[in-house]
Amino acid sequence: MKAVRIHEHGGVDKLRYEEVQEPKLSSPTEAIVQLKTAALNRIDLWNREGLTGMDIALPHILGADGAGIVAQVGEQVHNVKKGDAVCLYPPSGCGQCEYCFTDREFMCIRLRALGERLQGTYAEYVKLPAANCFPIPPGLSFEEAAAFPLVFLTVWRMLVTNAELKPGEHVLILGIGGGVATAALQIARHMGAHIFVTSSSDEKLELAKNWGANHGINYLRSDFAKEVRALTGKRGVDVVVDCVGGESWVKSLAALARGGRLVTCGATAGANPQTDIRRIFWNHLKIFGSTLGSREEFRQLLAFMQISKVRPIVDQIFSLKDVAAAQRRLEEGKQFGKIVLQIAE
Numbered sequence: 001m002k003a004v005r006i007h008e009h010g011g012v013d014k015l016r017y018e019e020v021q022e023p024k025l026s027s028p029t030e031a032i033v034q035l036k037t038a039a040l041n042r043i044d045l046w047n048r049e050g051l052t053g054m055d056i057a058l059p060h061i062l063g064a065d066g067a068g069i070v071a072q073v074g075e076q077v078h079n080v081k082k083g084d085a086v087c088l089y090p091p092s093g094c095g096q097c098e099y100c101f102t103d104r105e106f107m108c109i110r111l112r113a114l115g116e117r118l119q120g121t122y123a124e125y126v127k128l129p130a131a132n133c134f135p136i137p138p139g140l141s142f143e144e145a146a147a148f149p150l151v152f153l154t155v156w157r158m159l160v161t162n163a164e165l166k167p168g169e170h171v172l173i174l175g176i177g178g179g180v181a182t183a184a185l186q187i188a189r190h191m192g193a194h195i196f197v198t199s200s201s202d203e204k205l206e207l208a209k210n211w212g213a214n215h216g217i218n219y220l221r222s223d224f225a226k227e228v229r230a231l232t233g234k235r236g237v238d239v240v241v242d243c244v245g246g247e248s249w250v251k252s253l254a255a256l257a258r259g260g261r262l263v264t265c266g267a268t269a270g271a272n273p274q275t276d277i278r279r280i281f282w283n284h285l286k287i288f289g290s291t292l293g294s295r296e297e298f299r300q301l302l303a304f305m306q307i308s309k310v311r312p313i314v315d316q317i318f319s320l321k322d323v324a325a326a327q328r329r330l331e332e333g334k335q336f337g338k339i340v341l342q343i344a345e
Contacts, residue, residue: 003123004323005059009050012324012331020061023119023127028074031130033086037146038121038320039065040330040339041179042268047116048327054116064090064114066121067136067145068344077130086133087145088121089153089298090114106292113292121146122323124343134298137305147312147338148305150292151179155187156301157293158241158263163286167192169238172228172255174248176213177204177336180265182313184241185211190308196237198224207336211313225251236260246270253279261286313337 003020023032044062046052070084080086091113093105100108114120114128136145159165171188173181176197188195189212197213199205205216215231217224229236236257242248246269252262253275262285279285293301304310315337318326326339 001124002320003061004063004320005061005122006048007059009048011049012327014048015062015324015327016059017321017323020123022125025072025074025127027129028076029130030074030127031070031077031080031133032072032125032127033066033068033088033133034071034125035066035068035121035123035343036142037067037343038063038123038341039146039150039179040326040341041065041115041150042266042330043150044115044120045327045331052116056116061119061121061123061126062115063120063122063341064116065146065148065150066114066126066343067142068126070133071125073130080130080133084133085136085142085145087136087149088114088126088128089132089134089295090150091292092118092129092132103294103296106294122320122341131295134302137302139309140305140311143314143317143340143342144312147179147314147340148183149298151183151338152187152301152305152312153293153298154265154291155180155183155241156304157290157297158265158288159184159187159191159239160300161293161297162288162290163239163261163263165191165193165239168194170194170196170232170236170257171239171241172196172198172224172237172252173213173241174198174224174244174252175268176208176216177201177333178243179338180243181241182208182211182337185213186310186313187304189213190304190310193239196224196228196231204336219248223251224248225254228255232257239263243267244269245273247273249273249275253285256283256285258283259285261288263288263290265289265291315339317342 245267
């Protein structure tokens with residue numbers, strides 16, 4: 001089969017489009033999926049560069065998100081069958097720790113995820129636990145089915161499980177354009193929230209308004225915390241989605257109303273921001289950190305998507321062999337929504 005692998009860590013020049021042996025079932029509970037599409041995530045870049053602190057056996061196939069057709073299943077698999085169209089739940093646990101026993105595999109101390117400790121989706125075929133294969137929500141294309149699992153699941157846990165977002169609440173989303181931010185925009189909009197977004201790009205702010213944002217703030221021209229407070233009559237917002245960190249962190253806390261909640265799953269601008277702890281306890285603020293989510297949360301998300309008709313925003317589609325160009329677009333922050341790889345016609 002054709003796949004994109006890295007043989008050593010580094011830049012996009014380390015991505016090799018090459019012939020690789022097809023995966024074979026090694027457990028009666030596994031499935032092999034013939035992939036139609038895969039989607040890029042920032043974790044792919046970090047794994048390519050070797051920045052996660054995780055030991056990955058090389059050569060390695062990147063990619064956490066994918067969608068395709070079930071090609072083969074183990075003899076103990078009953079949730080899917082050959083020929084089913086599926087999207088993929090990325091993480092798998094060890095099955096033996098306290099988190100796995102309580103349906104929190106995504107918190108497993110020996111977590112394995114597609115594209116990390118498991119071979120990923122930048123390939124024509126992928127092997128994974130069959131329990132990680134779910135029916136594609138009705139109406140979604142293979143491109144859309146690959147684009148939503150990791151980011152939408154992460155956002156579902158942040159906004160719905162942790163922040164307990166309610167209709168009519170005010171939400172601030174930092175750095176609109178990326179996968180997590182655009183997923184947060186769509187989920188918050190369909191839940192009836194009043195939405196503020198930030199970006200350094202006026203073009204992205206206009207696109208966000210087309211997708212349902214109520215206010216766009218260019219953070220290069222104004223202090224977004226002061227702007228949000230002015231637009232809310234000095235009250236502030238109920239929820240901030242801040243996966244940026246760095247200098248934005250203090251402003252994110254300043255933008256929250258009393259009793260507000262900040263949710264985060266990243267720190268692209270810096271992981272050690274200053275924090276005034278007094279602001280947190282004086283204003284009864286809550287801070288939630290998370291990555292991914294449980295299978296039950298994924299089922300909730302799939303049901304929500306079916307009822308709400310939410311469709312992930314697809315930015316651009318590249319062929320698998322052009323993955324270097326796709327990753328450069330992601331690195332440069334040019335995308336609005338998800339970048340998708342076309343693997344098979």
